[in-house]
Amino acid sequence: MNKAVEEQPIRPAATVIIVRPAYPQYEILMLRRTQSAVFAGGMYVFPGGKIDDADQDPRLQPHLSELLPEQIHQRAALGDQWQACWVAGIRETFEEAGILLAYHAEGQMVSTEAAKLSAAREQLHQGQTDLLTFCIENQLTLALDQIHFFNRWVTPPGRPRRFDTRFFVTQAPTHQEHGHDGSETIDSVWISPREALSLNQQDRFGMMRVTIKQLETLNAYSSVDALMKMIKAQVTFEHHKPTLVGQ
Structure with a gap:
C-alpha cells in the first residue's frame, strides 16, 4: 500500500443526522x-x-444557547473541543443542507425562507464571511440545545481522506426548507433508515460503511420521539476505530 496514503492526517469533523416524523418510519x-x-x-x-x-473562537460564546441538563454527559464526552464540535455541526448543516439551527433575538427558531439568510449561506460556503460575523449581523444564537451528540467514528487507515467524526442527531426545524448546495452535493432526499438500507442492498443507493452502520442502529426505532428519547438518555458514547479488512 502507498505509504503516503497510509499516513493521511486524521482531521476532526462533525456530522449531523437530521430527522423528521414520517409513517411508517421517521425519515x-x-x-x-x-x-x-x-x-x-x-x-x-x-x-x-x-x-x-474558527469554530472554537471564544467570541462565539455569547451566541451559543445554553446546554440542556441531558447534554452535560455529551459535553464531557466531547472534551475541550466541545464548542468546536457543536458549532461545526451547525455551520456545516447550514452550508450543505440549508438548514439553520439557530434562534432569532426573540428566541424563536429562524426561517431560512429569508433571502438574506440564503445569501449568507453562500457567503459562508465560499469563505466570504465567517460564522461570528453572521451571528452578530443577524442577532442569532446557535441552537446547541437542539443538537445531541450520538457517537464518534474514525476513518480506517489507507483511505484518501481520514476523519475523526463526531456524529450528532437533531430534529428538523419547522418552517425551513432544505436544499443541497449544488456543488459539493448534487441531490438531497428524505428517506427512512429502512428504505435507505434496502436500496443500498440493491446497489441503488451508494453509502459508505460508516453511514450504513449508523443507519443499522437508527433502523431499530420507528419514530422521532423514540429515537430522540434514546439519544438524550445516553451517558456513554461509542467511539469506533475501524481497521481495513485483513488488518
Missing part, C-alpha cells in the same frame, strides 16, 4: 456528494464536514 435527510469528490464521491451522506479553528 432522515441525506445528501448525494458529487462524483468528483475525493472523499465519498457519488455517495449519499449526512450533512457535515471538517472542524475549523
Whole structure:
C-alpha cells in the first residue's frame, strides 16, 4: 500500500443526522456528494464536514444557547473541543443542507425562507464571511440545545481522506426548507433508515460503511420521539476505530 496514503492526517469533523416524523418510519435527510469528490464521491451522506479553528473562537460564546441538563454527559464526552464540535455541526448543516439551527433575538427558531439568510449561506460556503460575523449581523444564537451528540467514528487507515467524526442527531426545524448546495452535493432526499438500507442492498443507493452502520442502529426505532428519547438518555458514547479488512 502507498505509504503516503497510509499516513493521511486524521482531521476532526462533525456530522449531523437530521430527522423528521414520517409513517411508517421517521425519515432522515441525506445528501448525494458529487462524483468528483475525493472523499465519498457519488455517495449519499449526512450533512457535515471538517472542524475549523474558527469554530472554537471564544467570541462565539455569547451566541451559543445554553446546554440542556441531558447534554452535560455529551459535553464531557466531547472534551475541550466541545464548542468546536457543536458549532461545526451547525455551520456545516447550514452550508450543505440549508438548514439553520439557530434562534432569532426573540428566541424563536429562524426561517431560512429569508433571502438574506440564503445569501449568507453562500457567503459562508465560499469563505466570504465567517460564522461570528453572521451571528452578530443577524442577532442569532446557535441552537446547541437542539443538537445531541450520538457517537464518534474514525476513518480506517489507507483511505484518501481520514476523519475523526463526531456524529450528532437533531430534529428538523419547522418552517425551513432544505436544499443541497449544488456543488459539493448534487441531490438531497428524505428517506427512512429502512428504505435507505434496502436500496443500498440493491446497489441503488451508494453509502459508505460508516453511514450504513449508523443507519443499522437508527433502523431499530420507528419514530422521532423514540429515537430522540434514546439519544438524550445516553451517558456513554461509542467511539469506533475501524481497521481495513485483513488488518
